[in-house]
Amino acid sequence: AQRVTQPEKLLSVFKGAPVELKCNYSYSGSPELFWYVQYSRQRLQLLLRHISRESIKGFTADLNKGETSFHLKKPFAQEEDSAMYYCALSGRKAAGNKLTFGGGTRVLVKP
């Protein structure tokens, strides 16, 4: 079974402060991890995925297989980063790979 846990439902930070969104996963095989973002009343969109190792909008995330984590970080939060963030896992071995989402973390960046 695959499971994704985001322990924080809400993160409130001031503009310019660092922000870290925690994500832990449970999966027996080799996972593929994603972060999706949903701005207010908009569709979900991919923020980044671990295999691309990119920095998108200043966000980075590192897959730590030892700790089974894929935390999302940004050194200086901006007001436009206020949104709902979802960590997601795709298992590679099962037929019909599905995305399993965490419960989401709402980020509020205050001016």
Added chain:
Amino acid sequence: DTAVSQTPKYLVTQMGNDKSIKCEQNLGHDTMYWYKQDSKKFLKIMFSYNNKELIINETVPNRFSPKSPDKAHLNLHINSLELGDSAVYFCASSPYSGETQYFGPGTRLLVL
């Protein structure tokens, strides 16, 4: 405009009615999905189709029936609507199963 589109955007209906939500993607993807986002923003997969074939069917009441007339369309039909069906339903597609998914704008369903 290449994208995943859904209609309608909003759907308000009475308990017991039957309704459909349509989804179309013009990205040339092989795999399509339906997700339900509840009032607490929890997102859960319902169904997945690959080239018109059902490949994922999570524990969903059989009042929900997906239909894929071709690989660019995946519609969701819901019979005998219940209050608990109120949610936002998202359609998504990916080039193939397990790849990055592209989401539609969502359909906000309210059952009264």
